[in-house]
Amino acid sequence: MILLTPSSGFFQRTKKLFLSEQATGVQIKEFIRKNAANALSMANMLMGMASILCSLNGHKHAACWLVLIGYLLDLADGAVARRLDACSALGAKLDDFADFTTFGIATSLLLRTHDLLDNILCMCYVLSVFVRLCFFSSGIPFMYRGLPCIYASAILACISLLTGGNPVILRIIAVVLILLMVNQGFYPHDRVLESQAWKKVVYAGELTHRFGQWLAASSSSLELAI
Template identity: 45%
Template sequence: VGKEPTPCILGHGAPGGHDQSHSQINDISWKEVTNTLSLANMVLGLFSIIFSFSRKRQCASWMLLVSFLLDMAVRAMTSHLNICSKLGAELNAFAIFTTFGLASALLLGLDGLLSGTLAIICVSAAAFRLCFYSPGVPSTYRGLPCPYASSILASTSLLTKGNTFILCCMASLMILFMMDRSYYPHDKILESENWKTLVYIGGVVMLFFSLLSLSACYCLVWSLSYIFFPNALWGKAARLSSQH
């Protein structure tokens, strides 16, 4: 959300040669993989919406946390392999809006005026970032990326068992962070230091092989560290590369 597209690099290898054809085939294959992952992300968001309407907030929150990790994998593959696809970009944008906008907002519930209003504002904030927010600087995002806001809401929902008041307070903060003009670094979870990759692997292990409460604590601390220590922790690699 609010990310600059990765520039396309065409014409690998000698023109018309075997290397070029092989590279193009590989590009097409990886595009299909990333498109499939984006589609899976959107499907998880739709399931989260269904669970929210069925008042199964634990399941809805778990779906969002899995989508949080899935979105990072898609971003890493797209950036590392320099995959550029109009269809993939549109599919990913729709998946982001569905999962981290609409599905996340529905965790607040629609039982009262306050929660309903905040849900509408959450969806609007996600749509605004998706359509109009440009990072301005290639190595940063402006405003908190929606996946992190969604992760915090989902983790809070799991830890508080869907307490509406606490969720509304947290949603209000996340809206302010998303619409803030501050800059956040590209986290590069799977593309830079090894410890960041370990953080990601830890999230996968927690979500699939641990208690939901422990998974929620892990993702909450992870996401909050990105908000409160963006440059000290998650921007280190970008800062070092700029110095060199």
């Protein structure tokens, strides 16, 4: 019995150590679960700040790509938060700050030139994003009120890349997007876009589009044959 006491104490200490390591592992996993979406929001904010620096240094092409990366990160953080059931007030505030940085300030600088009117347009764009984030809550499940600034920024960044930063086109698009962001129209929420039903609608639409192309091609062939 005397000989077994030290060994039993050793086993008890080993068991406690093993259990404490298990508890630590559980805590780490829980921390990751709760903060995975917040990490994506922080990454989105970093993309926004990097885009701002690129715009200020004249690298508009890189600034557009950084905004688009921020767009993908913002889509991911909402989906991750819902999938992991990690939605929180802190996460919502962090997401708003990141959105304002990337889709407000950084995106507005894509419009910036030495022209006074362009600088005024930049300020109007930032103000519209601020209003959209602060005051526009539809109160209707699965719906946005006003065009979400994330989509407006993605459109503006893509147009800038496709047109080589053509200032005239960007001005027109920016004015349209500002009006869409501050209007009272309703748009489907991300959760609707993530649903299986939405995927089926898109798939059906693509099939219809392909069938229409085939039908048009067949009609043209028949006309040529006649």
